[in-house]
Amino acid sequence: MAKEKVTIQDIADALGISRNTASKALNGVESIPAETRNKVIKKAIELKYKQFAYVDTDSVMTKAPGNIALLTCNLPGISHFGSQLLNGLEIKISSEGYNLSIHMVREYEIEAMVLPKNFEASKVDGIICIEMFDKGYSELVSGLGIPAIFIDSTSEIFYTDLQADLILMENKHSSYRMTSRLIENGHKKLGFVGDYNHCKSFNERWAGFNRALADASLKPDPSVCITEEDRFFFEPEWMERQLDRMNELPAAFVCANDFIAIGLMKALKNRNVRIPEDVAVCGFDDSPESRIVDPPLTTAHIPNNQMGIIAADMLLARVKDPARPFQITHVKTEPIFRESTGKLK
Known part of the structure; x- marks a missing residue:
């Protein structure tokens, strides 16, 4: 047995x-x-x-050793969806005999449009980009002639201009489904929280939110949306100031990710706003914090580990065959309804 x-x-x-x-x-x-x-x-x-x-084991023992470079402006923390994604990605890459080196891209390097000093293009077989949201720098990397994959990207990028593969979680449909479910349960005044120009994923979540409103014959209400570049990571009271400018709170907030949603929930509680009795809140990513915050947060689950393996498969296939057509891949996500949106029909 x-x-x-x-x-x-x-x-x-x-x-x-x-x-x-x-x-x-x-x-x-x-x-x-x-x-x-x-x-x-x-x-x-x-x-x-x-x-x-x-991990697929069919050809593990036959892979030649090589080097994969990870370029990032902000290495994902433990609670970020990218942390587990990178774990799955590294497992797959290592199993195929490749070494993974990490290269932090500083702001001055982006401004000067130069690669990190410890990055040697001649010794790199493939490139992984995560948390890289500058359009010009993305085009610089994708134009090196080295097989590359972007995990999420700048919202400004046109797929036709990106000479690299791109993998995203499926954002629009889960955002649409969460928003529609709120509307179906009587929430007619809804706000979106998150800079939709921050990255492609945020942009798609914003699009799903607006599509749900349009399909319900509702108009977006900018007065209850917080869509400018956020500052609450650096300024703890930033979110509360955004709420202060609202004459009336919406029935529900749809947030671009869990980190933003949890910051919003804290600001609402500081104003003695009850969640979900007064305002419902939902996020995106299914972070560990989303399960332990009070009340537990409605969100969208991302299969992080498997998504990393898929990204590695795409990159290694590109390394083997650089001439193959570029791929734009979305990995399915799943809405999870918890107490922060109350009991829904």
């Missing part, structure tokens, strides 16, 4: 190494040699250990 649950000890025993070494290899500890780490990852895939069960 097959063992139901594979453990790190099983992987260590199969390779004749210590459990501690296997654990460090799986967690990317730098002191573990790349050869050992790759062996551990391949064995984890073979034994279908946890998230490694999603």
Whole structure:
């Protein structure tokens, strides 16, 4: 009878190494040699250990070593959807024999349109861009002639101008569904919170929100929307000031992501506004915080880990065949209705 649950000890025993070494290899500890780490990852895939069960093992042992560069202006934190996405992506890339190097792109490098000093194009087989939302710099990277994939992108980019692959979570339909559900339950005055020019995903969520209003014969109300560049990360009272300018609060707010939604909920509570009795709130991303905030937040779930694996598959396919048509891929998301929007029909 097959063992139901594979453990790190099983992987260590199969390779004749210590459990501690296997654990460090799986967690990317730098002191573990790349050869050992790759062996551990391949064995984890073979034994279908946890998230490694999603990785295709057919040609793991035949991949040539190479280098993949991750370019980012803001490395995703633990609660950001991109954190788990990068975990899945790195697992897949490592299993194929590639090393992943991280290169932070500073503001002055974007202004000067230069690549990071530690980035050597001649030693890079492929490029991953995440949290890269400057149009000119995106075009610079995609014009290097190196296989590249963008995980989300600037809202200004035209797909026809991007000489690279692009992967996004499906934004418009989940935003549309959450907004429509609120409308169906009697919420007619709705506000959107988030800078829809921040990135392509925010822009698509804004589009889904507006499509839902249009289909219900409702007009957008700018007086209850907060769509300028947000400052609440740097100015704690910024969100409250945005609420102060509203003569009347809407029945519900649809937010561009969970981080914004939780900041909004805090500002509403500071004004003694009850959620959802007075105002309903929903976010997007299904972050860990969305499940523990009071009340738990209605949101849209993103299959982060699997999305990272799909992104890696797309990039590695591009490395093998640079001439293949560029792809724009959306990974399905799923609305999750929780207490922040009350009981809905």
